[in-house]
Amino acid sequence: MKEKPATVFVVDDDDAVRTSLRLLLKSVGLPVETFASAQEVLDGFDAERAGCLVLDIRMPGMSGLELQQRLNEIHAIVPIVFITGHGDVPMAVEAMQHGAVDFIQKPFRDQDLIDRINQALEKDRDNRAGLKERDAIRRRMQQLTPREREVLDLVTQGKANKVIAGDLNVSQRTVEIHRARVMEKMGASSLAHLVRMVIEADRTS
Amino acid sequence: MSSCEATVIPTSAPLVCVVDPDAAVRRSVTVLLRALGAAVEGYATAHDFLAHLPQAVPVCVVTESELPDMSGVALLQELKARGLGIPTILLSHDADVTHAVAAMRAGALDYIEKPYIDRALVTQVAPILDVDVGRPH
Structure with missing residues (x-):
């Protein structure tokens, strides 16, 4: 299956805003999809799709902040750029504390919005690359035998082979062999x- | 025999620094945060604060967003540049969204509008001091 290109998902209850943002973003070559409500985004949400959200803060029904919260609850990583018509500091701060990449007030210059969207898309690329790397590490860890996994845990706790041999009640030579296999299977160039x-594999989200 | 008495204020109380040219703000923040168990030091300018920094590194900094000699965001960035990722809260008396967003992007923990700062300040600082003040509502 071919991966879809990174897309800007525009969420605004105002028809005219959706249309003008669609035209603006298309004019700079960014793929766009628009949604008239936050609920619509949630209903069709696909965590695999790369891109960013451009989200109106005030909408009838579910607000932009509520949508952010719901997406955080399902550990969605899609970066959010908020757009607001009314400047409200506590709202802006809350959105940022909950992980928004930006919060922009109307009226804004087109170029400002495009710059911020590009930053958000870059962040999404970085996040996804990080996730991919983590998955690869976890897959390699799953290929370890239970014994190798034990040795991995003890080695990364900073224990010396001699201590590990004592802990596992095996010879030091056996630990050395397991350890070499762990390094090889994990593709590790050094203990560090x-x-x-x-550490990377243990990170949640 | 116990070597530790509950009434003794620990000399190792975590330090919070308040940077604000307004003495009244420094005083009220000091009273508030002492009640949470922090040791509090107040400075009128970023320069004063930075000059005293090597002696004691605070667990949290509360700073006015527009200091006489530097912006709160610049102070935050200066701390980062020194390798000190100290949680920093900005206070502002004429807050606007652009400044608030810039501060949060720079890594501020919070950006609180004066003059009603107590509640938000306690909400942010209590967990840093490991004080349980109940669920904020």
């Missing part, structure tokens, strides 16, 4: 590299 991978 191995530790970084384990």
Whole structure:
């Protein structure tokens, strides 16, 4: 299946705003999809789709902030650029505290919005690359035998082979062999590299 | 025999620094945060604060967003540049969305509109001091 290109998902209850944003973003070559309500976004939400959300804060029904909250609850990583007609500091701060990449007030210059959308898309690319890397590490970890997994845990706790041999009640030579296999299966070039991978794999979201 | 008495104020109370040219603000924030168990030091300018920084690194900084010698965001960035990722809260008396968003993008923990700052300040600082003040509503 071919992956769809990174898309700007515009959410605004105002028809005219959706149309003008669609034209603006198309004019700079960005794929756009528009939604008239927050609920519509949730109903068709696909976490695999790359892109960013451009989200009106005030909408009838579910507000932009509520949608952000719902997306956070399902651990969606899509970056959000909020647009608001009415400047409200607490609202802006709340949106940012909950992970919005930006919050822009109307009226704005077209170029400002495009710049911020491009930043959001870049962030999405970085996030997705990070997730991919994490998945690869986890897959490699799953290929370890239970014993190798034990050795990995002890090694990355900073324990020396001699100590690990005592912990597992095996010879030091056996630990060395397991350890070499762990390094090989994980593709680790050094102990520090191995530790970084384990930390990365342990990160939630 | 217990070596520790509940009434003794620990000398190792976590330090919070308040940077604001307005003495009244420094005073009220000091009273508020001392009640939460923090040691509080007040400074009128970013320069004063930065000059004292090497002696004691605070667990949190509360700063006016427009100091006489530097903006709150610039101070936040200066702390970062020194490798000190100290949670920093900005206070502003003429808050606007653009400044608030810029502060949050720079990594501020919060951006609070004066003069009613107590509630929001407690909400942000209490967890840093490990104080349970109940669920904020």
